[in-house]
Amino acid sequence: MFERLRGFFADEPDQALVRARASSERLVATVRLAIISLIVTYSLLTAIGDRHLFLLALPPGLIALGYGYVLLWMAKRVSAPWFPWAVSSIDITVSSFGMAVFLFVGQPLAVVNNHVLFETYFVAIAISALRYDWRLCAFTTALAMAQFGGLVGYVATHWDLHSLRSEALGAYVPEQLVTRMLVLAGHGGATVAVAQWARHLRLMIGTDHLTGLLQRRPFLERINEELSRADRTRTVLSVAILDVDEFKKFNDEHGHLEGDRALQALAEQLRRSVRTTDLVARYGGEEFVIAFPRLDVQLATRRVELVRAEVDLAGPVTCVGHLTVSAGVASWPADGDDFDAVLRAADQRLYQAKRSGRNLVVGPVPVPLRQVDSA
Helix, strand or coil, rough: HHHHHHHHCCCCCCCHHHHHHHHHHHHHHHHHHHHHHHHHHHHHHCCCCCCHHHHHHHHHHHHHHHHHHHHHHHHCCCCCCCHHHHHHHHHHHHHHHHHHHHHHHCCCCHHHHHHHHHHHHHHHHHHHHHHHHHHHHHHHHHHHHHHHHHHHHHHHHHHHHHHCCCCCCCEEEEHHHHHHHHHHHHHHHHHHHHHHHHHHHHHHHEEEECCCEEEEHHHHHHHHHHHHHHHHCCEEEEEEEEEEEHHHHHHHHHHHHHHHHHHHHHHHHHHHHHHHHCCEEEEEEEEEEEEECCCCHHHHHHHHHHHHHHHHHHHCCCCCCCCCEEEEEEECCCCCCCCHHHHHHHHHHHHHHHHHHCCCCECCCCCHHHHHHCC
């Protein structure tokens, strides 16, 4: 049960969204600090004519600013998956604690009819949508409703709500309280929808509509991340470029619809043939690229050879025609200092496979691995 709960809060299959959420945490912290600064500045300016009131407002204002600066500092240094959940919980709890202070000074109506602190719930829920995670929005909304409901419940059990009245805060009106809770829930539902739509757009933009594989840009983003990790851990990264042999001729003979089906079948074959940690993308037209993090180039070459052999044996579209693929394999850092250099090396080996008769995989040593594997 604990593992399932931890997975719900931490796991995110789309690593691009994980990176977006990590970078957006700094944006959230900046927005939070800007709002706190505006509120504190306004409070101090309104109290500047009254020395006693000014000195009364100054300490909580400085504490609020310190809170904002600390979270901004942490947002730049902490990238753990639990951090957004913890910060959202703190944002809501700080607002609730501010209202709970009125209970200690004997002003329960300042909890029930509080406007300023209650509206900070909306700010905390709204900025949670910047993290592209609907679960976080739903959690923040539920926490705000639970804490505010708990405060109101405490007031109801210790005071007669209907007898509460104040010249500044008015009186307790049940309909207004229900309306506030409904508006809070509706606001939370809207942020959940926004976060879901942002996720949907990300998947639409990052995924090739025909094959369902990564597109070039998100693939390159992931590659940069993998190269940084490989540099820190002193490991390797192997890359393969695969190209469908004579695909234009196949399209001319069988039509573009069958060509699309062939690419879809090949993409499915690639998905089944790689590890979950490998990256597969449609790089353009009939060209595909695979990245093998922490896999030796010779092992990667053999893995690509298995893919080539399976395609050659069955063909992606056996009912209308037979297709084969050629591939070139290279690795970082042996074939270059950056990904572009490694990709050029793999591309040169791909063309060497084409010139050598197609339906071949060429790695660092240009030997047809078909013969090696059959030996």
